[in-house]
Amino acid sequence: MPAPSGRRSAPAANPYLVCAAAWAVPGGGHLFLGRYQKGLTLLVVLPLMFASGLWIQGRIFPFQFSDLLVGLAAVADLGIGLPYFLAKLAGAGAGNVIAITYEYGNTYVIVAGLLNMLAMLDAFDIAMGRK
Amino acid sequence: MDTTSHLGLLLVFSAFVSIAFAVLARDEPREQLTFGAKLFGTFVGSAVLLGWLLYPLPL
Numbered sequence: 001m002p003a004p005s006g007r008r009s010a011p012a013a014n015p016y017l018v019c020a021a022a023w024a025v026p027g028g029g030h031l032f033l034g035r036y037q038k039g040l041t042l043l044v045v046l047p048l049m050f051a052s053g054l055w056i057q058g059r060i061f062p063f064q065f066s067d068l069l070v071g072l073a074a075v076a077d078l079g080i081g082l083p084y085f086l087a088k089l090a091g092a093g094a095g096n097v098i099a100i101t102y103e104y105g106n107t108y109v110i111v112a113g114l115l116n117m118l119a120m121l122d123a124f125d126i127a128m129g130r131k
Numbered sequence: 132m133d134t135t136s137h138l139g140l141l142l143v144f145s146a147f148v149s150i151a152f153a154v155l156a157r158d159e160p161r162e163q164l165t166f167g168a169k170l171f172g173t174f175v176g177s178a179v180l181l182g183w184l185l186y187p188l189p190l
Contacts, residue, residue: 041154049147056140104140111144115151122155 015127022120024081029123042119047083050112054087058105059095073106079113079120145174 013033022029027042054060065071077093078084087093093109096102125131153167 037160038154041150045147045150045154049151052143052147100135101140104144108144108147111148115148119151119155 013127015124018123018127019120022123023079023116026081026083026116026119028081029120030126033123033126035126042116046080046112046116046119049108049115050080050083050087053105053108053110053112054092056101056105056108057096057099058093058102058107058109059097060084060087060093060109061106073110076110076113076117079117080109081116084113141178142175145171145178149174 018029018032021032025031025043026046027039027044030036030039030042032039060077061070061073063071063074095105099105122131149167149170152170153163157163157166
């Protein structure tokens with residue numbers, strides 16, 4: 001079924017380059033494609049959500065696939081891109097399991113990464129001319 | 132805001148997710164605002180409702 005017409009346009013950039021930009025910098029894919037309002041909003045909201053999660057004692061999970069949920073959480077954490085590596089460099093994300101906000105912090109960090117993956121797919125669709 | 136308040140953390144989480152979803156799902160700023168507000172209300176409303184439904188259950 002043909003998709004409805006709208007702001008659809010022909011592919012303007014290499015979709016895989018757009019994906020890489022969108023993953024590395026939250027909102028980067030949209031900025032790359034000239035969708036400045038979306039890009040700037042994502043650039044503010046997603047890193048802020050990630051940082052808030054770390055601030056309330058959330059943890060950056062290790063890639064430990066012997067416990068599947070820990071491994072999957074690590075993949076989700078990595079979804080935020082550059083802020084993940086900055087947090088690692090700064091020594092953040094150790095988590096404090098006895099803090100009352102620990103689980104909330106984990107949820108913030110994981111969901112920020114997953115939302116950035118969603119933003120990456122949206123940018124990919126735009127670059128492919130599907131949106 | 133008290134950073135250990137469950138309701139406060141729920142409100143902040145709902146705001147972040149609603150903004151991100153609204154921006155990704157809608158193109159026009161007015162539509163984003165309406166959709167984001169609906170999402171936020173649904174997040175908070177359903178969490179409060181579930182909280183009350185679970186209230187009689189023993190811990």
